[in-house]
Amino acid sequence: WRVGYPEVIFCSGKTVEQVKAIVKAMLEREANILATRASEDLFEEIRKICPAAVYSSLARAFTIKRKALEVSSGYIALVTAGTSDLPVAEEAAVTAELFGNRVERIVDVGVAGIHRLFYNLEAIRGARVVIVVAGMEGALPSVVGGLVDKPVIAVPTSVGYGASFNGLSALLAMLNSCASGVCVVNIDNGYGAGYLAGMINRL
Amino acid sequence: WRVGYPEVIFCSGKTVEQVKAIVKAMLEREANILATRASEDLFEEIRKICPAAVYSSLARAFTIKRKALEVSSGYIALVTAGTSDLPVAEEAAVTAELFGNRVERIVDVGVAGIHRLFYNLEAIRGARVVIVVAGMEGALPSVVGGLVDKPVIAVPTSVGYGASFNGLSALLAMLNSCASGVCVVNIDNGYGAGYLAGMINRL
Amino acid sequence: WRVGYPEVIFCSGKTVEQVKAIVKAMLEREANILATRASEDLFEEIRKICPAAVYSSLARAFTIKRKALEVSSGYIALVTAGTSDLPVAEEAAVTAELFGNRVERIVDVGVAGIHRLFYNLEAIRGARVVIVVAGMEGALPSVVGGLVDKPVIAVPTSVGYGASFNGLSALLAMLNSCASGVCVVNIDNGYGAGYLAGMINRL
Amino acid sequence: WRVGYPEVIFCSGKTVEQVKAIVKAMLEREANILATRASEDLFEEIRKICPAAVYSSLARAFTIKRKALEVSSGYIALVTAGTSDLPVAEEAAVTAELFGNRVERIVDVGVAGIHRLFYNLEAIRGARVVIVVAGMEGALPSVVGGLVDKPVIAVPTSVGYGASFNGLSALLAMLNSCASGVCVVNIDNGYGAGYLAGMINRL
Amino acid sequence: WRVGYPEVIFCSGKTVEQVKAIVKAMLEREANILATRASEDLFEEIRKICPAAVYSSLARAFTIKRKALEVSSGYIALVTAGTSDLPVAEEAAVTAELFGNRVERIVDVGVAGIHRLFYNLEAIRGARVVIVVAGMEGALPSVVGGLVDKPVIAVPTSVGYGASFNGLSALLAMLNSCASGVCVVNIDNGYGAGYLAGMINRL
Amino acid sequence: WRVGYPEVIFCSGKTVEQVKAIVKAMLEREANILATRASEDLFEEIRKICPAAVYSSLARAFTIKRKALEVSSGYIALVTAGTSDLPVAEEAAVTAELFGNRVERIVDVGVAGIHRLFYNLEAIRGARVVIVVAGMEGALPSVVGGLVDKPVIAVPTSVGYGASFNGLSALLAMLNSCASGVCVVNIDNGYGAGYLAGMINRL
Amino acid sequence: WRVGYPEVIFCSGKTVEQVKAIVKAMLEREANILATRASEDLFEEIRKICPAAVYSSLARAFTIKRKALEVSSGYIALVTAGTSDLPVAEEAAVTAELFGNRVERIVDVGVAGIHRLFYNLEAIRGARVVIVVAGMEGALPSVVGGLVDKPVIAVPTSVGYGASFNGLSALLAMLNSCASGVCVVNIDNGYGAGYLAGMINRL
Amino acid sequence: WRVGYPEVIFCSGKTVEQVKAIVKAMLEREANILATRASEDLFEEIRKICPAAVYSSLARAFTIKRKALEVSSGYIALVTAGTSDLPVAEEAAVTAELFGNRVERIVDVGVAGIHRLFYNLEAIRGARVVIVVAGMEGALPSVVGGLVDKPVIAVPTSVGYGASFNGLSALLAMLNSCASGVCVVNIDNGYGAGYLAGMINRL
Ligand SMILES: Nc1ncnc2c1ncn2[C@@H]1O[C@H](COP(=O)(O)O)[C@@H](O)[C@H]1O
Ligand SMILES: Nc1ncnc2c1ncn2[C@@H]1O[C@H](COP(=O)(O)O)[C@@H](O)[C@H]1O
Numbered sequence A, B, C, D, E, F, G, H: 001w002r003v004g005y006p007e008v009i010f011c012s013g014k015t016v017e018q019v020k021a022i023v024k025a026m027l028e029r030e031a032n033i034l035a036t037r038a039s040e041d042l043f044e045e046i047r048k049i050c051p052a053a054v055y056s057s058l059a060r061a062f063t064i065k066r067k068a069l070e071v072s073s074g075y076i077a078l079v080t081a082g083t084s085d086l087p088v089a090e091e092a093a094v095t096a097e098l099f100g101n102r103v104e105r106i107v108d109v110g111v112a113g114i115h116r117l118f119y120n121l122e123a124i125r126g127a128r129v130v131i132v133v134a135g136m137e138g139a140l141p142s143v144v145g146g147l148v149d150k151p152v153i154a155v156p157t158s159v160g161y162g163a164s165f166n167g168l169s170a171l172l173a174m175l176n177s178c179a180s181g182v183c184v185v186n187i188d189n190g191y192g193a194g195y196l197a198g199m200i201n202r203l
């Protein structure tokens, strides 16, 4: 492991005391720290023991940067279908950035208004790897995958209602993508997409 | 019911004798006849009692035209994602045509190669109503729905494997379409789409 | 797009501030505005910046009418199975009406007391297009579809318990309708049905 | 157990030899015999050891009547939605009849052509108990249940395709019936419905 | 309909004002009244307009008796697997009793301690019809069905956790019962079972 | 590994050549050999290279015994609900026996005729561990688990039709058993149950 | 039953008064008492009537020990994948210990950091029976089962999000384990695993 | 697109004539050709029009190489759990190799015998990207993902029976992997994994 390489805490289902203890232990080491699924209240407690911690309320994550990783020259294109998909996308962004990657955000380019996607095609095609975040019918990764000759990491979100079945519909659509070069992570798993994209970007 | 208005037989799960009997009874009346899910073998038997019957092997349907309905001035755009979706699409076409509708076929414009869709946009936009047939991730109706200001009837097909779950994936995607003006019929239900589109086209 | 043609906001999962900002931007343009899935609290905030806004608590939607669309001569029949289906039906009605359609409401005609449906048959048959809203076993669209020679848009609702699986039972029933001319939208998607019915009604 | 009360064999998954052995053992006793899910080939073998056996190819069942049960005065109404539901309905009829019940068959009265149901209402209302057999959207039991003040046994069939999911759609619809007095048996379980209806009829 | 025959309100998803209005209208007629899925708060409001109303907190139902139906001579055996199944069972009991049936309750005889069932076998066998209420693995109706020569109405409950999937496990088990004479109603549908059992009991 | 301890081949999805090669390699060692999911045709080929091989057509398995394991003093009770469950049960028996266990078979004691179970209770209670094989509603393991103070291994089978969903119904029932001391293996996994029971029996 | 052998209460869905009454009745007998799924508030009420009661907040269970069972010489290895699985594991531990078993806890050895599992292999191999608790992908029991020649009881937990479907993913994985000697209990069923492991350990 | 870059045919659901026509058209261009899901019979027909075609019966694919792509310096590690997963793995290998990648195969290292995985760890760690193919419980990608600091593409296979639900179990497990850096493609989608791995390897 390289110096500074982040350590990660998944806060969901952990008490404030448990997260605090983990953070304290990590602070004894040199690593940067990323904590996902963290409420604002939890963060307030952490700030007391580590004033350098920074919170992203959109991503519901906090980071503690101690020694920045060198930023990659290539970048990750992070493409989002709608406004409600932003929290998942931002979790991916925070993750990828802390791991030393440059991230270009292209938001609100869902397939119902596909011209917006085309306006942004150059930015997407210039990336080394693309993350596409979408809920409901989950069609965007297939469209992007057909337009771009780069690995596409599809992130289904639980956005929707009724037959979206909390993201199952988007997940299935993405697994069945007719475009080559598309892979899928778990529903709402922005962290996983950001981590994997960073790994690929820095190859 | 107007004179000539077709009567329909769904052959699946009926014996040759049963279909023959139904056809004979219908021939006593004046209606045109449409029989769907008909094997070639079944058709050969029918031709013996009605040489005027015509078989479409792609649609797996036969028709007996006796008095053509006046053809509509407006038309139905019938959009197909891939080659394997053609049988379902053709079932829709045969149905709509027998009910007196003009049908424009736009084939092989799936989202993995979306430029092909754009080449055909004028033909689609000129229709009164659009049928979109797609399997796998079922993304095409959302894209078309976003580009066109006409009713879109989405037909999921059982094309695919694995997590397509015999068309469930496409069905769910279409039900969750983020585009306005999209409705859905049963998996592989070309007949239902053709019938409904004809009804709307002739309003 | 014609002048006055409504713009739509889907409020679910948006903060008050986000909706306010969208409304303000829309008010700079000339369009009518429809906002669905809006709580009463959210509406109170919007009224402060736009006193002309009108709230339907049944539909959980608000509208801002600036230049009424010419009302259609034909009408949409909006048929509802039970009392609990009314909110979804009313979302459809508010949508269709803002888009310039006449809507006839026929309520409480579920299949358990089917004589009520027959009393209202003339009103349903007179429409250009029919919306049928039902939960639980979702049988009503099939019955209506068999009685009426017009396009039927079926809307499953999440009304029920146990094996209704939040509307899945009704959804599946509607997709398998044995009546011709029936299509389906997502569970509880009154907006989608109202929009599509309006589109068909104004063809 | 009364003399002559039938013994039942469920042939599915049994070899010819196994069924033969069971029949032979039963013949040593006085009971009537019912065998369901029996192929024509299997029956031919049975006829060799018991020429009195009678096969119903529609029901795919054979019976061996030795001492007829006294026939009930009240009767069972057996209502069927479509032609493809007939085999399941006939399994119910054969069962109920062998158990000494009078059965009135009312066929082909599915909800898509509901006037046919009304023509037959007197026959249905005159029964002590009603069996309703339907596939696809499974709407018929709810309609019948609303029209009749008698116990209704709903039998979903695997008739349909796509989102009928081999009878699941009909099953769920029937479980969610908004009509009071409706209960459900397994998909395609004509035997179970016939047996239960007989039990109720002879109370 | 006979005089006094109950009218039923399903309160779930209705406002206090709506239920009040329905009760008031019903009070103008002569019928007894049954309201299911009614909270204690709702009942307090009803009592203000009808002091004769009686609440069962276990069944979560209230009744307004005005002219008692003659009580049946035969009775319904109401068999319950565990303590947590009691609310559903009591909904069945309240329903059946208001419709003029005698109900014998046999509680806590789940299959894990099957000797308790045998102690009560006489009481069960003496009934004209049996209701069996069970959650989790839903095995009790099959055992009872094998021991008793009467119609068995199985009611799956949502009792359990994990792979009980809110009653789906019990529902499927009951639908697949290897005992003859068993039918099933919706998960937690005590009302439906009580109504149907009453209908059969009074045949 | 002790001398003679069996090596196992799962033949499903392997070619004759592949199984032959594996058997040949195993014959070079000293172990006994068990091959499950083996067709009769496959066995005929194996017999050519190893005449000592023995086939069980019921279990669809063959064994090659070279040095018998010492047989356990305690025994496994193997309880089967119906005739169609026998192949799965026999796979368990063949497995357990080859691994040196004594197996007592108690067949055809399904819950629809529960008295047969009670006749055999002593044999079941005398075992160190019990395997219970059942399809359809999968109720038997709960009943046995309530009567016996020994570990119960429940094996769901794919026996049934309709809502048995190829064993899913039985599987869910067994996972939700209200009896303590019950665990579950995969649908139709006789091998797994036999292996585990043997392990427990020989502790 | 031996003296002191524990009696068990499943508190979920019981009122404080109901649990109090059960405890009081049990205190009249000599047995030890175990109550699972008990909130801290419930426990406070119980302590008032039985000061000897002891609460485990991690296991959400309380015990009343009156006469300790002799502790087993062999022990149960209790293996946990992650921190969030601890409550389920501790429910198993409390259960097994009250039933007189020695339990060795091996925590936080999930497959993502599999070296930790190897550090603890001796402790696991020394046990007579192994419980493995894991959520998410549920891979740990298969890995342990491959390394250890002892019965493995796999407990899926509802830990995870998205496509974990509240433990379904882990449950399915465990049922499909390619390792021999693995069985499964219900999702989050620590009690069931602890009871069964104790039974096996004390054979 | 670079010269020689392969064109791909998915043969499933295409007739011999259709595939022949596509191949002929492709032969007019310069690209290499890959056809997946091709039966041996189909290949025999293709060889008649293109003797240079090469068939892999394990992968069920044929290739037509015309101008080899320069082979990558880095390589893809292709890890397979069991023998039955080989066809899917080989489809991935054939794909990746035709696209100019070096592939190292590491077979039969499923988690039930995890030591075999450790023997091969160096080969896996040396790759730029790893494909892991597994059915049944789908645990292998999580274990590999925890041991390797490279992107892992997980391919669930339909290998298994019962609760494997044709690969669903493995798919869900892989989506819920607790290891970072793992993504998933469709069940049995060797092609998709090979294509994506190649894309990443050649970045
Ligand atoms: N109730 C609703 N259900 C589904 N879609 C809706 C609903 N209301 C609005 N929409 C769609 O949501 C779009 C606006 O989404 P947004 O930009 O997220 O506010 C509209 O153009 C409609 O297509
Ligand atoms: N078609 C059927 N569907 C469900 N259960 C049946 C059917 N036919 C017979 N049975 C039941 O199967 C039992 C006989 O099963 P068996 O002993 O396996 O032949 C009968 O007593 C009936 O309870």
Ligand SMILES: Nc1ncnc2c1ncn2[C@@H]1O[C@H](COP(=O)(O)O)[C@@H](O)[C@H]1O
Pocket (backbone or CB within 6 Å): C082, C083, D178, D179, D180, E008, E009, E010, E011, E036, E037, E189, E190, E191, E192
């Ligand atoms: N607990 C219940 N579960 C299912 N259906 C019920 C229940 N209680 C009442 N019903 C039905 O609901 C009808 C009244 O519905 P509503 O008109 O919406 O109040 C009654 O006639 C019954 O058929």
Ligand SMILES: Nc1ncnc2c1ncn2[C@@H]1O[C@H](COP(=O)(O)O)[C@@H](O)[C@H]1O
Pocket (backbone or CB within 6 Å): E082, E083, F178, F179, F180, G008, G009, G010, G011, G036, G037, G189, G190, G191, G192
């Ligand atoms: N956490 C648990 N999960 C499943 N079953 C349990 C649990 N705790 C106790 N039980 C079972 O529930 C029975 C007591 O149930 P009850 O009589 O409803 O309190 C015990 O005998 C156990 O079989």
Ligand SMILES: [Mg+2]
Pocket (backbone or CB within 6 Å): A144, A145, A146, A147, A148, A149, A150, A179, A180, A181
């Ligand atoms: Mg691409």
Ligand SMILES: [Mg+2]
Pocket (backbone or CB within 6 Å): B144, B145, B146, B147, B148, B149, B150, B179, B180, B181
């Ligand atoms: Mg549109």
Ligand SMILES: [Mg+2]
Pocket (backbone or CB within 6 Å): C144, C145, C146, C147, C148, C149, C150, C179, C180, C181
């Ligand atoms: Mg119609």
Ligand SMILES: [Mg+2]
Pocket (backbone or CB within 6 Å): D144, D145, D146, D147, D148, D149, D150, D179, D180, D181
């Ligand atoms: Mg009725």
Ligand SMILES: [Mg+2]
Pocket (backbone or CB within 6 Å): E144, E145, E146, E147, E148, E149, E150, E179, E180, E181
């Ligand atoms: Mg019985």
Ligand SMILES: [Mg+2]
Pocket (backbone or CB within 6 Å): F144, F145, F146, F147, F148, F149, F150, F179, F180, F181
């Ligand atoms: Mg026990």
Ligand SMILES: [Mg+2]
Pocket (backbone or CB within 6 Å): G144, G145, G146, G147, G148, G149, G150, G179, G180, G181
């Ligand atoms: Mg092992």
Ligand SMILES: [Mg+2]
Pocket (backbone or CB within 6 Å): H144, H145, H146, H147, H148, H149, H150, H179, H180, H181
């Ligand atoms: Mg890794």
